[in-house]
Amino acid sequence: MFESAEIGHQIDKETYDAAVPELRQALLEAQLELREQARFPLIVLLNGIEGAGKGETVKLLNEWMDPRLIQVETFDQQTDEELARPPFWRYWRRLPPKGRTGVFFGNWYSQMLQGRVHGRIDDAQLDQSISTTVRFERMLCDEGALIFKFWLHLSKKQMKARLKTLQDDPLHSWRISPLDWQQSKTYDDFVRYGERVLRRTSRDYAPWYVVEGSDERYRSLTVGRILLEGLQAALRLEERPRRQPHAAPVAASIDNRGLVDSLDMTQSLDKDSYQQQLVAEQARLAQLLRDKRMRRHALVAVFEGNDAAGKGGAIRRVTGALDPRQYHIVPVAAPTEEEQAQPYLWRFWRHIPARGRFTMFDRSWYGRVLVERVEGYCSQADWLRAYSEINDFEEQLTDAGVVLVKFWMAIDQQTQLERFKEREQTAFKRFKITEDDWRNRDKWTQYVDAVNDMVDRTSTEIAPWTLIEANDKRFARVKVLRTINEALEAAFARKR
């Protein structure tokens, strides 16, 4: 969920300076229009890693917009008055009225996360807080509020560097309290529970935006653009927004660097190493699937990727050393008539393996947020809600002991072109290339955005995506097999 916010997004000064004046002007105009219409309030929640720039973002918003129309609310220790009343009273009393903006810096999420990280509440209580929060935000959005939730992120390394810098800076050193440092130690917990909270509370009408915080210019432009686009869209509505899905602007497009672009595509394996490693991993998989601990699990592997990235070849290598009775391959194509008469996920649920079994999906339920999104085969509302439905679905699988591995097989545009041409020239491969493939290729950047969003919103601790650098087929195949084996071994090692 935080992967794409750890790749070192950056905006150079020139680009930034060129972009800011227009953005500021547009934000200011939108803000005045918000006041003019006075149909709904704007609520901005700022959460995330210490040092990722929450405070700076508040300052920036006040600088870029009219601060008289913004109320910044901080929530630290509860006051006596607050302690004497239900916990949410403190938030209710600070809600911005219609036409105004409230920036909640420290909020219901900070409270539940800190409570969990410091062990004041347990998992079940965290889940209860999450439900309360979902109901509260749904109510706010039903009442017309427009909510933006930002998670400003830093990798552990970035955070440490950042805290060090702040400490050395006399202007900032007062900010580094022992608590901050302590949080540096509890970074892992914070990220782990943060992911759970984000996954459970991201809704199409109030999604989380994860923004990498290490580069100030990138962070500022990204937050500003997301706010601007969302606010403008809401202002254009005929009615006040009512749980209106956000338009999901793609953060990655701001510096044209997505997660997939950050892969080292030069990785490769020579023929000998490949043969050797392939055989070893295949034997390991055959062994693992026969292990008696496999009776408590099922294995599901999802293969997605660019056209011609080698999904089929990878699947064949996975099954290379297996008895055909041990696995099942589900090729996902257009839905049948029977499937069309059912909810979207129905056609995948029907293929979920029983414990002890192994199923591979050649393309999968992610079709909705990839091809269906890009080609417009479903409405925006449909693909936006799909992220949380998919997360729910996968959580049900892993809760039931299913080991779930998900592969995005990535090749670059040049490699794809070469493979397409090769296919056209090779008789027995010609069936593999169609008009559609060329058409999809024209939408390369739209697919890049869709893949970034998909990984951001559905790569979770319980069901992470593995990105496969697939320019070199040998490297890709071995990495796929190894990832499956490691996931199985980790599951076997865990107590259930």
Add this chain to the structure above:
Amino acid sequence: MFESAEIGHQIDKETYDAAVPELRQALLEAQLELREQARFPLIVLLNGIEGAGKGETVKLLNEWMDPRLIQVETFDQQTDEELARPPFWRYWRRLPPKGRTGVFFGNWYSQMLQGRVHGRIDDAQLDQSISTTVRFERMLCDEGALIFKFWLHLSKKQMKARLKTLQDDPLHSWRISPLDWQQSKTYDDFVRYGERVLRRTSRDYAPWYVVEGSDERYRSLTVGRILLEGLQAALRLEERPRRQPHAAPVAASIDNRGLVDSLDMTQSLDKDSYQQQLVAEQARLAQLLRDKRMRRHALVAVFEGNDAAGKGGAIRRVTGALDPRQYHIVPVAAPTEEEQAQPYLWRFWRHIPARGRFTMFDRSWYGRVLVERVEGYCSQADWLRAYSEINDFEEQLTDAGVVLVKFWMAIDQQTQLERFKEREQTAFKRFKITEDDWRNRDKWTQYVDAVNDMVDRTSTEIAPWTLIEANDKRFARVKVLRTINEALEAAFARKR
């Protein structure tokens, strides 16, 4: 929540026989139209008390409609195949396709309720099941499904009588398993957890309908009419329904007997008993409010009722023996400009008392589901979602130690007429009667429906409604005071 399903609703044979042919014809037509359109499936969930007629209702639907288009699904013990997969797999595989009807007799609700009643899961796990279910049903409705959830109810006494009858009837006696009898013993638990589940899972797009099950004719007509109206409304939509709020047909109107009609309005107190009891209860309240255990609680009393039912007089008697610093009265009128710029509940949240304090609301947050509903001051979607928002709100209050008592002060039409006339003729009371009052009176039956719905959907174990028979003012005032006192004493006696 179950109160209005325990008052002995009945339909006589003549009325029933007259109504059924038309209803059957219309249901059959709607069902064929559903198949014709094939845009969405109809899902009917049947839950409730043993012996309340779940099985009979399934039989009836198959008799009244075309059984070839209905799939009846029962879920008992999980099969081996089901046990080897995630718990919801069993439901996914039995979903009816678009155009068809699935009757789920035994379903996700039966499973969680039985699990909780028999102690196989605890409260936190019940809450987790509830969240899973809410997400599942939201997804189904997003995909277009039309869901009806019926809770067929019996009072404990009715249930016992019913089980006895079935046992004596040779045709039915095979049905009375030891488990059924055991459930008779666990009736209280079943109702208690049932209420929690219904409260948390009732949504405007998939509400619960609580139907009294003791009279077969009443039950059948009610279920049939609710299904028919809801199905017809969905078929009329231009698009397939997508989390479309139900139209909430009022069950009470079928035999023209609401909860309020079942009150014994002849109850009264003579002057001497009144004086004596009033003074005693007032002293008891003053004492209770000074009790040191009051520091852990706050007290909130809500007064709603028919015009001229005596709310003001009752409030004055409550405060009669109190120091004015001890309480606060909030008269609720039209919202101020500031309040209009906020979510609906904001203007009530701001008056929530701190621990140790007592606040009375003269009219309240229930305005939305009473006057605003009847007069059309808000949209149907707004008042429909208000029930669950109010339940959430009140749960937050009681979780924080607030003792919440809610009064509906009821008078009959004749008494209201007399009081209106008296007000018009008495100089110092004339300000109390306006054109509005006469206008509201014309909508008497709409208010009766609104009150019934309100009590059905918001009378909960944690915040029950108390209906006050207020034709006799003395009786009403003493009952109000006594109810407050008893609620405080019960709260003080509970361990927190």
